[in-house]
Amino acid sequence: MAGSPTARRRRLAIELKKLREEHALTCNQVGKELDWSGSKVNRMETGQGRVQPSDVEALCRFYGTSDELRELLKSLAKQSKTKGWWHAHGDAVPSWFSVYVGLEQAAASLRTYQGEFIPGLLQTPEYATELSRATPDQNPEEIPRLVDVRMRRQQLLTEANAPDFWAVVHQSVLMRVIGNHQVMTAQLERMLKMAELRTVTVQVLSFDAGAYPTTGPFTVLGFPEQEDPDVVYREGLTDSVYLELPTEVAVYTKAFDQLRALALSPQRSATLIRSVLEEHAR
Numbered sequence: 001m002a003g004s005p006t007a008r009r010r011r012l013a014i015e016l017k018k019l020r021e022e023h024a025l026t027c028n029q030v031g032k033e034l035d036w037s038g039s040k041v042n043r044m045e046t047g048q049g050r051v052q053p054s055d056v057e058a059l060c061r062f063y064g065t066s067d068e069l070r071e072l073l074k075s076l077a078k079q080s081k082t083k084g085w086w087h088a089h090g091d092a093v094p095s096w097f098s099v100y101v102g103l104e105q106a107a108a109s110l111r112t113y114q115g116e117f118i119p120g121l122l123q124t125p126e127y128a129t130e131l132s133r134a135t136p137d138q139n140p141e142e143i144p145r146l147v148d149v150r151m152r153r154q155q156l157l158t159e160a161n162a163p164d165f166w167a168v169v170h171q172s173v174l175m176r177v178i179g180n181h182q183v184m185t186a187q188l189e190r191m192l193k194m195a196e197l198r199t200v201t202v203q204v205l206s207f208d209a210g211a212y213p214t215t216g217p218f219t220v221l222g223f224p225e226q227e228d229p230d231v232v233y234r235e236g237l238t239d240s241v242y243l244e245l246p247t248e249v250a251v252y253t254k255a256f257d258q259l260r261a262l263a264l265s266p267q268r269s270a271t272l273i274r275s276v277l278e279e280h281a282r
Helices: 006-022 028-032 038-045 053-062 067-079 087-094 095-105 125-133 140-158 173-174 181-194 247-264 266-279
Strands: 109-114 164-170 199-205 218-222 231-233 242-243
Touching: 006 038, 006 067, 006 095, 006 247, 028 038, 028 053, 053 067, 095 140, 095 231, 109 247, 125 140, 125 181, 140 247, 164 173, 164 247, 173 199, 173 266, 181 199, 181 266, 199 247, 199 266, 218 247, 231 247, 242 247
Parallel strands: 109 164, 164 199
Antiparallel strands: 109 218, 218 231, 231 242
């Protein structure tokens, strides 16, 4: 998998778990055969921590894989040890969010719903700064670094291999004043500009859309390789939740499909955004 060390680590974990399950073995059984603990095998299969190429070598020889697969998995282990650009920002990217940034960089599609704020990939520096200031216990000195990370993340939308980004936002997000009306005017102008990109779609869920299926903001990440299943990401104030079970992902995928069906078309959404923009600009 191309894209990021986080994504390669996830792909490696998926392949190692698949090999064990094909042999109908438990983590404890594999660990016993290799003189490891069962928890070590489990950590390798869940992407927790670094996996050494030598450990991959031992597992592949135990499972009797082909030379080609063994070298591929060892290569993934080596590549997963490198650091992504976001690691240079230190504490500005907490560990629980670092995983998301890594997956985001490798995604082929990003489908997100936001009912409170403009999605991060569409925010202006000024809007992002105001949100950071409102975060509980936020160190003011860290805010410029937090904003820098958010702006750096946005570059993926304008790259040659940009993911398909589809955002549904509630109408209240457009009308809520973050900072001041000048900040909001610039923010909505940026949304309209980004929505002109071939790979970006923005829809607004209007006040008269009726009942809709959501319990808060979420993002469904899809990946280019068929072997890499979709992931649902939900963020809190101090941590995040990643859902990977097919049944859970299916629920959120269906919810997003319902949300975009209820939302205004991209064209009508742009018209509504312009009208709200004019109100902020007065």
